[in-house]
Amino acid sequence: MDQYVIGVIVSNVSGVLSRVSGMFTRRGFNIDCLTVGETESSGFSRITVAFRGDDEIKERIVQQLQKLHDVREVEVLNRNETVIRELLLIKVRNKAETRQDIMTAVEIFRSKIVDYSPNALVCELTGETSKINAFIELLKPYGIMEMCRTGIVAIERGDNCLKTVK
């Protein structure tokens, strides 16, 4: 099954995230991740949803999103024409015998160490989902203590925009 990424512009009002996420639950659509944040206009937020499914499910999701009163704009993003990023914060054990290997991985992945303590290292990494997954796999043998990732945000290349006001 393909993964689809949908950009959704919503009114920035109380409860809007519940309405959108509730719709997915209620209609039985499974999602990989959902992120929400501010946009260039103060009255609007942007939600990015990623899910796996076929063309029919994608169409149903778009239609159901468009029915929500607070939803202003819905667009299925073409992956080839879209910049997709995710942020990872990961805490691994800081041991003398593995420290150098971790540093090498951090350097090659263009990650950053953002906290250093006697027993733990916190690395930060931004990238596409596949790169994040590869980095996590690489760090597993060194002892992952804790990790969190933001889920993806996505924006189209070029001058195509998901307009907040039409």
Place this chain on the structure above:
Amino acid sequence: MLISGAKIVVETLIEQGCDTVFGYPGGQVIKLFDELYLCRDRINHILTAHEQGASHAADGYARATGKVGVVIATSGPGATNLVTGIATAYLDSVPMVAITGNVPCSLIGRDSFQEVDIVGVTMPITKHNFIVKNISELADTLRMAFKIAKSGRPGPVLVDIPKDIQVAQCEFEPKNQPVIPAPIPFAPDDKLEKAAELINAAERPYIYFGGGIISGKASGELIALAEKINAPMGCSLMGLSAVPSDHPLFLGMQGMHGHFASSIAEDESDLIIALGARFSDRATGNKNRFAQNFKIIHIDIDGAELHKNISADLGIKGDIKDAVARLAELAEAKSHTEWQQRIAELRNEEKLRTEKALQASYQKSCENCSNSCGRNGLSAEQKLRPYDIIDIISAHAGDSVVATDVGQHQMWAAQRYPLKKPRTFLTSGGLGTMGFGMGAAIGAAIATGKHTVLFTGDGSFGMNLNELATAVSQNVPLVIVIMNNGVLGMVRQWQTLFFDKHYSNTTLARQTDFVKLADAFGAKSSRVFSKDELETAAAEAFAYNGTYVIDCAVDCDEFVLPMLPPGGSIDDIITDIK
């Protein structure tokens, strides 16, 4: 002019053309009810026995008139008692505005007395809902609620108003007209042309319509299309009353308990033209089998319905009235002689099967009946079969609005009652809410000011019979026909067919005397066993300008037929039960 939030609510309701509201007072709407008292000569409040009854009454009022129904309840339990009514309206696309009080903003989120997050609770069963925390937004929020409720595919909207907002003062500018619904998109030309091509090429077209024809006021256009292409029409439960029952091209409801000819014709057709209907599982049965033999054109105002339950060959989003009118222009006139011959055969077969089932039922002994219906002494001709009850009542009822509850009686009424014009058959189709009928019938009777008929069962009636108090106190002209078989008949029918006659909790064994009960509530009543008795009671009931309960004895083993088993298909149709 500086006025209170409560007054803003009442003034905005009046501004939106609302002359009747249904509700129940309580601590967090006491200020709102004070304003209703002060404005009682401009807006009529109907007090019910329970908030659920009020929500169904607002729904019935909306279904009978096409206007937005309004219901008011207090916070907490008042608000949660509306939930079933709101969900009923949501599933059947009925325009409704529900107004609830809530605790003052400063107490929200603290589990205060009678506090509930009704916006959270009703999010999945409303088109949209609001909580107003700023009085300056109150009037526009209410206007938006009306706009959303009646725009596009209609539905319920809830506005939650904390008590301090009702008390606070704010400037109010009345508008000189109600909000106008959002413009409806029209179906694109190229798609309608494609649809016309499919229709022109079809040899056995079948029109399947739903409630969208009624809310879209498209009955005339639908009939014109059907007559031009000479196609038979069938409908979903929600589509009933859109077309006169005696229209020569109308085969009746299709689906699980649809007419034999209607369901078979649908299956034998080569093109389904679905108009304002949504292919519910009760209408289609097994979806894989359903779409086997025919192509489907699906036209609906709600784009999310296209390809949701059934993959249509051509899905068209647009205003149904406009789309059907343009389609009728584009389509070629046809006679479809062979197809109409086949339809005539099917109608004939349906008639024979119905007659056979009827005779079997007249001959049947009632000895095993758990209900002491007292019919054993009657001659076969005098026994009351469900269809006889419908026939006798309809002969007296004229053009009355008919409401139903949910169960066997609902299906018998749907199959048999001769309907003449739109908005005269009010039934809970999507949610299947037992207890819907009393409130809905009261709302319709108040809206039309005329006799309204309620068909109910002893099970459904038991759920909200407290609203008899409302009917009597409002002196509502209501004829309540209880098909009393002493059992929860629809579930019993399933138990007979699919659960080895394990009648688990469907035999009521109640000793309720509905005549005494009606008397206690101040309504007139009679209990009838035979056709003659029902004739007498019906004449009396329709001559009486008030609420009249007719308690009809019905055999507990009467079945709703035909039946397509749940998840089954047309191949499994059951037309008689040994």
